Amino acid sequence: xxxxxPPSPGGATSPAEGGGKRSVLAEWQLALPLALAFASIFLAPxxxxxxxxxxxxxxxxxxxxxxxxxxxxxxxxxxVIADTMLLGVKTVGATxxxxxxxxxxxxxxxxxxxxxxxxxxxxPLLLSVVVRTFAWIVxxxxxxxxxxxxxxxxxxxxxxRLLQTxxxxxxxxxxxxxxxxxxxxxxxxxxxxxxxxDASAALGAxxxxxxxxxxxxxxxxxxxxxxxxxxxxxxTAFISQSVIGGVRLIYLPLLIWQQSxxxxxxxxxxxxxxxxxxxxxxxxxxxxxxxxxSGGYVHx
Amino acid sequence: xxxxxxxLAGATALGGASLLPSIAYAKGSVAAxxxxxxxxxxxxxxxxxxxxxxxxxDLELQPLFAVDQVAKAKAARGAPPFDAFVLDPxxxxxxxxxxxxxKLDAKKLTNASKLPAGLVDxxxxxxxxQVVGIAxxxxxxxxxxxxxxxxxxxWVSRLGITGFQTTFGTVSLIEIAKVFGGSExxxxxxxxxxxxxxxKIAAVGxxxxxxxxxxxxxxxxxxxxxxxxxxxxxxxxxIEFVKPETGAITFLTTLHIAKGAADADNAYKYIDLVAGxxxxxxxxxPPYNFVPVNKDVPLPDYLPMKSLDEMxxxxxxxxxxxxxxxxxxxxxxxxxxxK
Numbered sequence: 310x311x312x313x314x315p316p317s318p319g320g321a322t323s324p325a326e327g328g329g330k331r332s333v334l335a336e337w338q339l340a341l342p343l344a345l346a347f348a349s350i351f352l353a354p355x356x357x358x359x360x361x362x363x364x365x366x367x368x369x370x371x372x373x374x375x376x377x378x379x380x381x382x383x384x385x386x387x388x389v390i391a392d393t394m395l396l397g398v399k400t401v402g403a404t405x406x407x408x409x410x411x412x413x414x415x416x417x418x419x420x421x422x423x424x425x426x427x428x429x430x431x432x433p434l435l436l437s438v439v440v441r442t443f444a445w446i447v448x449x450x451x452x453x454x455x456x457x458x459x460x461x462x463x464x465x466x467x468x469x470r471l472l473q474t475x476x477x478x479x480x481x482x483x484x485x486x487x488x489x490x491x492x493x494x495x496x497x498x499x500x501x502x503x504x505x506x507d508a509s510a511a512l513g514a515x516x517x518x519x520x521x522x523x524x525x526x527x528x529x530x531x532x533x534x535x536x537x538x539x540x541x542x543x544x545t546a547f548i549s550q551s552v553i554g555g556v557r558l559i560y561l562p563l564l565i566w567q568q569s570x571x572x573x574x575x576x577x578x579x580x581x582x583x584x585x586x587x588x589x590x591x592x593x594x595x596x597x598x599x600x601x602x603s604g605g606y607v608h609x
Numbered sequence: 610x611x612x613x614x615x616x617l618a619g620a621t622a623l624g625g626a627s628l629l630p631s632i633a634y635a636k637g638s639v640a641a642x643x644x645x646x647x648x649x650x651x652x653x654x655x656x657x658x659x660x661x662x663x664x665x666x667d668l669e670l671q672p673l674f675a676v677d678q679v680a681k682a683k684a685a686r687g688a689p690p691f692d693a694f695v696l697d698p699x700x701x702x703x704x705x706x707x708x709x710x711x712k713l714d715a716k717k718l719t720n721a722s723k724l725p726a727g728l729v730d731x732x733x734x735x736x737x738x739q740v741v742g743i744a745x746x747x748x749x750x751x752x753x754x755x756x757x758x759x760x761x762x763x764w765v766s767r768l769g770i771t772g773f774q775t776t777f778g779t780v781s782l783i784e785i786a787k788v789f790g791g792s793e794x795x796x797x798x799x800x801x802x803x804x805x806x807x808x809k810i811a812a813v814g815x816x817x818x819x820x821x822x823x824x825x826x827x828x829x830x831x832x833x834x835x836x837x838x839x840x841x842x843x844x845x846x847x848i849e850f851v852k853p854e855t856g857a858i859t860f861l862t863t864l865h866i867a868k869g870a871a872d873a874d875n876a877y878k879y880i881d882l883v884a885g886x887x888x889x890x891x892x893x894x895p896p897y898n899f900v901p902v903n904k905d906v907p908l909p910d911y912l913p914m915k916s917l918d919e920m921x922x923x924x925x926x927x928x929x930x931x932x933x934x935x936x937x938x939x940x941x942x943x944x945x946x947x948k
Contacts, residue, residue: 385944443821451811452826472827473812475948551815556772559947567943570676571774572936573683573703 362579369576376576380584390588393544393560396478397592400543401490401536403483408490408535412528413520415491416498430491438485442549445481446472449553473555481553482543489542490535497531498524533600537593544589561585638667639875641693641864645672647840648695651897656879659888664878675700675776682709682867689867692876694733697776698860698928699935705732711866717877720884723903725917728861735861736883737892738900738920739834740913741777742858743851744841746829755854756785759830760806769812769819769828770803772942773935778816780858780926781832782938788855794930796938800945813946823848839898839911852913859923861902 365375380386415426433441448454449471456468471477501524509519525532543549547562554560561581569578639660643649649672657668673681675696682689682704689709696704704710710732715721721729728735743753750763759768771778786792786799803810811828812819819831824846838850864883866876882888889906892899900912914920 385947388947446818446821446825446827450822450825450827472822473814552818552821555818556813556815556942557946557948559943564943567774567939570674570680572939573676573680574936 358579358582361576362583364576367572367574367576376574376580379577380580386581386584389559389561389564390584392558393562393585394588394592396475396482396550396560397540397544397589399475399479400482400486401539403479404487404490404535404539405532407483408487408494409532412491412494412498413524415495416501416524427495430488430495433485434488438546438548441485442481442552445477445484445549445553449477449481472553473557475554475558478550478554478558482546482549485546485549486539486543489538493534493538494528494531497534498528501527530600533596537596537600540592540596541589545585561588636665637872637875638669639693639872639879640669640671640691641695641876641879642673642678642691643670643695644674647836647897651892651899655891655897656883656888659891660879660882663882664875666875666878668879679704679707679709683707687869689869692867692870692872693879694865694867695736696733696863696865697739698863698926699776699779699932701733701863701865702928702932704865709865709868711868711870711873713866714877718881718884720881720886720903723886723905724884725902725904728902733863733865734880734884735863735902736880736889737862738859738902738917739777739836739862740857740859740900740920740923741780741832741834742853742913744823744831744833744838744848745851746823746826746847747849748847749826749829752849752851753830754851756781756788759785760802762809764830765806766809766811767829768810769814769822769831770810771814771816771819771832772946773938775816776860777832777834777858779931779935779938780860780924783926783931784853784855784858784924793926794934796941800941804945807946835900835912836898839909840896842911843896843898850911850913856922856924857913859920859925 361369362376363372363374365371365373415423418426446453450456451468451470451472453471455471456465459465460468471480505523505527506519509523510516514522544560545562547566550558550560551563551566556563561584564581565578565585568574568581641652643652649670652668652670657670660666660668669691671691678691678694678696679700682691682694694704694710712731713729713733715729718729718734721734724735743756743759745752745764746767750767753759753764758764773779773782782796782799783791783793785802786796789798789802791798807813812822814822819828819833820837820841822828823831824841824844835850838848841848864880866873866880870876884903886903886905889899889901889903891897893901893906893909898909898911901908902917904917908914908916914923
């Protein structure tokens with residue numbers, strides 16, 4: 310950590326520098342309680358999780374690699390990992406597709422309309438995810454709003470199967486996770502200098518060209534932050550996955566729940582949890598790297 | 610003149626006096642785990658006020674599913690977060706094997722003699738019976754006769770199923786296995802038959818989501834207990850209960866005292882009260898619709914039996930045999946049913 314003590318002329322050690330060293334030590338010590346709190350709250354449980362995964366039996370008495378071998382040796386595990394990651398990617402894609410135009414609408418709106426839009430965006434976050442998920446049963450059900458409207462319009466003769474399908478799950482997750490995409494996006498876009506668009510237009514660029522060469526690159530940090538949040542949240546959305554997706558669509562959170570709370574095989578649940586953690590972290594790290602690169606491109 | 614000594618004496622007397630009414634009134638509390646939903650609502654509305662009135666004990670309810678209770682008590686390692694469990698047969702055996710219960714002294718229960726034989730043992734007390742069978746929407750499909758009917762039209766395309774996560778799901782799938790040649794420990798025939806009709810089945814859902822899916826018309830035939838049927842009926846849902854031709858299934862829900870319970874004496878009073886006539890009778894009435902176990906309580910008319918004795922002819926399962934196999938069954942169900 311840097312200190313505020315100015316360097317002494319000629320490089321000689323002065324009493325002021327001695328004081329600086331003391332302040333370095335003091336600052337380092339100041340961070341200690343927080344570091345210990347972080348270690349006990351985040352690091353210790355994570356290490357315990359890793360430790361538990363290296364036991365062969367559900368009584369956590371025989372150390373070994375049995376649970377890892379069982380998980381890694383089963384092709385079904387890879388299918389579940391791939392399905393979980395793919396669900397995250399599809400949800401991210403859908404939230405971008407709908408969220409980005411919404412953010413542009415926000416950008417062009419008057420301050421009064423912007424206030425209303427922010428309220429509308431934040432409001433779903435104030436409702437429990439359980440309530441929002443069950444509301445989707447009413448919307449997507451066989452006798453739900455979507456099917457009733459389509460039937461009455463004569464567009465379909467038999468109700469569509471929307472619940473317990475991946476399409477239905479992605480639709481509901483898109484709505485549930487939308488605030489997580491919109492808030493960082495709007496926060497970054499609001500800080501864009503409005504003169505940039507005028508300058509782009511004055512130089513002869515069409516609205517589309519301005520969008521793709523000015524606004525999109527400049528809003529990239531917000532977009533990447535939104536993708537990170539939506540991806541991490543949708544891949545771990547146990548309630549929506551199990552209620553809307555049902556039991557035929559199997560994702561990692563369902564396996565963790567079954568193994569830890571139904572079968573009580575905590576070591577295997579720990580292995581699946583670590584697999585979920587690693588899978589999500591890999592994608593999130595790639596997105597972060599993309600975010601850093603886009604930041605460099607815009608500002609560099 | 611008021612001296613410091615006078616002030617201290619006065620303050621002490623005032624403080625002490627303020628404690629007196631509570632000492633005289635409250636005799637402590639008991640923390641009890643309870644199933645979320647109907648059970649929690651019923652115990653909050655009926656049991657908590659009754660316990661306060663009778664024994665001046667505050668009932669603190671902690672809503673937790675059976676498996677969550679066992680997981681929490683296991684993780685707490687001897688310092689349980691509640692004094693009393695409420696469990697189904699499977700988790701009960703897991704908890705017994707895990708040494709999570711205090712042994713029960715039946716002499717401390719005044720209502721023990723009012724319960725049918727076998728409901729009180731060294732580990733706990735049966736306070737509610739669950740009766741499981743088939744529920745259907747009479748406006749959408751005709752009444753099925755038994756488990757085999759569920760695998761043919763018009764029922765199969767309106768069928769909603771759940772896996773082995775819950776007690777009612779597990780016992781229903783065992784009974785399905787039996788009609789196709791399986792047994793209590795061999796569920797393969799059930800999975801094989803399910804796989805054949807899987808594309809037709811209306812819903813394969815989580816147990817907690819099934820009443821909602823039925824209510825929304827996503828499926829019109831499910832396996833469930835009489836309590837869920839009565840509750841949905843009370844909300845105006847078109848639903849009827851059928852006792853399968855091979856017999857209805859029954860299992861007990863039991864209360865237990867946690868090992869290392871902070872208020873074991875109060876836990877005895879709580880369990881005794883729940884087994885008593887007044888509470889059992891109140892729990893039986895709508896909207897809670899419990900199946901009573903106290904012999905002095907008349908049975909409600911929606912149940913598929915006229916007396917508690919008839920329940921001895923209902924199908925019961927040996928959870929000591931089922932529990933060790935259940936993890937494998939869940940894994941198999943996942944793989945067979947996965948898209």
